[in-house]
Amino acid sequence: MKKNLVPLVVLAALAVFPLVVADNYYRHLMILFLMWVVIGSAWNLIAGYTGQVSFGDAAFFGSGAYAAGLLSHHLQISAWWGLALGGFVAVAVGLPFGWICFRMRGAYFALATLALNEVLRHGAAIAEGFTGGMVGILIMPSFVSKVPYYYVALGMAVASMISIQWIVRAKPGYYFVSIREDQDAAESLGINTHFYKMLSLAIAAFWTGVAGSLYMNYMGFIDPDVVFSLHDISIMAILVGIVGGVGTVYGPMVGAFVMVTVQELFRSGFFGLLAFLGKATGSGAIEAIAKTITGAHVLGFGILVVVVILVLPNGIVGDWPKIRNAVFRTKTAA
Amino acid sequence: MDVFLQTLVAGVLKGGLYALIGIGMTLIMGVMGIINLAHGQLMMVAMYITYVLHLAGVDPYISLFVAMPALFLLGCLIQYYLLNPLLKVETILPENQVLMTVGIGMVLTEVIRFLFKSDYKSVTTGYSNATFFLGNISFSVALMISFFIAIAFTVAMFFFLIKTDIGRSIRATAQDKDAAVLMGVNTGRITIITFGIGSGLVAAAGSLLAPVFYVFPDIGGPFTARAFIITILGGLGSTVGAIFGGVTLGLAESFGATYISMDYENIIGMAIFVLVLLFLPGGFKRLTKV
């Protein structure tokens, strides 16, 4: 019972958050956080549990986003239907995606996913008649307040985490991990590795697509470079996964929280602190840094990737003992 | 007919240059099994070095001799500090080193962007736009010179790998690391040198391409993709294969741009990549013996 206490407390806190905090800025950040919990959990399934590291998550995110957007744009159907549909469209994209990419193993699989992601991005840009090309899709958001979006996102986050955990603890979970550990051995144990890899990908694609649909509904605007973005979606998903902890239950949550914070730190120049400092001290240097840091989030991501892989390869959750030792050891030494 | 020949020439010339990019990568992949997704970004750094030197009045073909050693050094440092340590790391995540190179590529791109901003720079020299004509077919002088230099480097690489001790050590490490160690090869040093050489080669390509392409921070990405396609086309670790792969890609892009559309240039590469992975897993190497 104690083990479940912390998650339940967190859940309760999340549930009442928008009622307690009225500042839309923070609500926005939390919605992003919840969205990334979904995407991170999905990536964790295909990469952490099944061992197939994909660089192409943006393909599913974008498919879901466009599904929702196009429904509204072409058929004048509310984009909320896209929420239901987005997941399935992403799966429809994911199946041939997987069929092509799973023929390769390891790093080649990763690169094939990257290539297909790029094909989709260019495709969306070129197919102007259908997708609006680089102009993108603009829809009217259904709600003015952020609160409904928050609860939808919360529902998605909880649903994705629970459903994925449920799957992982049963037969598919054992099969996924077996494939990760040794695909040939897994086959010899009667596991249809091709089927289960596709299954894992389909589930991951579904949830990532749903997240994409949410994004479309919430932000109101998408274009190929935003939703099929290698750096902002695919690599962000990977970072959420590895920073939090690959193959763990709560890794995606921790990772999502950290990454959204980092992303916002950069975008806002440490929440406007740097700009403020610059003006307050009149220091030209600080102001210059404040300006550049806003655009430097990709640099931050790059450095983060390098550092995390070297120092915390199993993420915050996975390497928690390591972190605890490092932090507490220095404290007692002082 | 003329259009066809023109497209052919352009494709082959570009292809020779692409081959140079591919050789560096295939060497790294063959020897260390490392997929270097920062390859194009390394080339981009060389292009900027060339650009800076150009501002100081140095001809790109001379900057070659600065860019190459600089990138060689950078490559060695990257391998030593960032990639070698990964071999000892225990983690569930299987594709650590690919991710690491992605991170490195991102850092390189953004640092350059920070220093130089995102605008397109150009390195125009007297011969940048010069062409000479054979009949109705125009040959870009810059590309021709680059082509021949690229061939020269390729041949040099060939002899280096076959005739010199270090070259043989590299090939030994590529074939069987453990056996190489047992035979007294310092594989740790070899991997560092190999990454350095790979970086140096792509730096040469960068300097050679600077007069012909616009220079901007994001140019790295597409070239990494090209390098990868060439490597897969040619077969891992095969120098000759990289040449064939490079020329093939050059031709494909050239014909695609002429007969289909300029827009599709990037997709062609990706599509070829996927097709090759599906249907010709061993690459051209299967058809040659090197």
Add this chain to the structure above:
Amino acid sequence: MAFFQVEKLVKYFGGLAAVNGVSFQVEKGEILGLIGPNGSGKTTTFNMISAYHRPTSGRVIFKGQEIHRLPTHKICKLGIGRTFQVVKPLGRMSVLDNVIAAAYSRVNSHAEAHDLALETIRFCGMASVKDQLAKALPIAGRKRLEIARAMATKPELLLLDETAAGLNPTELIEAIDLIKKIRENGTTIVIIEHIMHVIMTISDRIHAINFGQTIAEGTPQEVASNKAVIEAYLGTDYA
């Protein structure tokens, strides 16, 4: 119709014939030993039976059904289990989880898989290490885990590939006992082994191959004194 038979199996890798016309039959309940010097094609034969390689030509017939074109996981479901010469533990899973994964091939609920796995682990004498991570096991443990995993798939035919290599004398005795126990339990066995002592004691019949071809077949005594076999292992001087 034999319980299991391999008919004129051939496998070419490039220009090299690793297996060049191997045929044998196995009766239900017997233990057939497969011997031959290194590189003679034994593991390749196993790989063809369990579909890791497709035979260049030839057939594999199990209980009257041709299986050489089926995928590996289907062959397991049909009742053929195997161990690997170079052990393949599912390293980051516990011993119990390794065997549960195998057990899921026969049952569908977690409870049933758990029970079947425990039963198999006890049968194979691994109960004391069931919660250890597979990668923490020493070589003898890993080899035994290979067997336990294969047994959890309830095979009617078990292919053992060099399960005794690398074991010390005590471990060897335990391994032999386990194999005998498996046969008594009703499983037919084909075993590849280099350690003569092991294979001579437990095999009912032996099939010897060299350079991918059959050179002798018969009881252990017959094969041990066979000229071609002695020549293959020790050279012509000893024949």
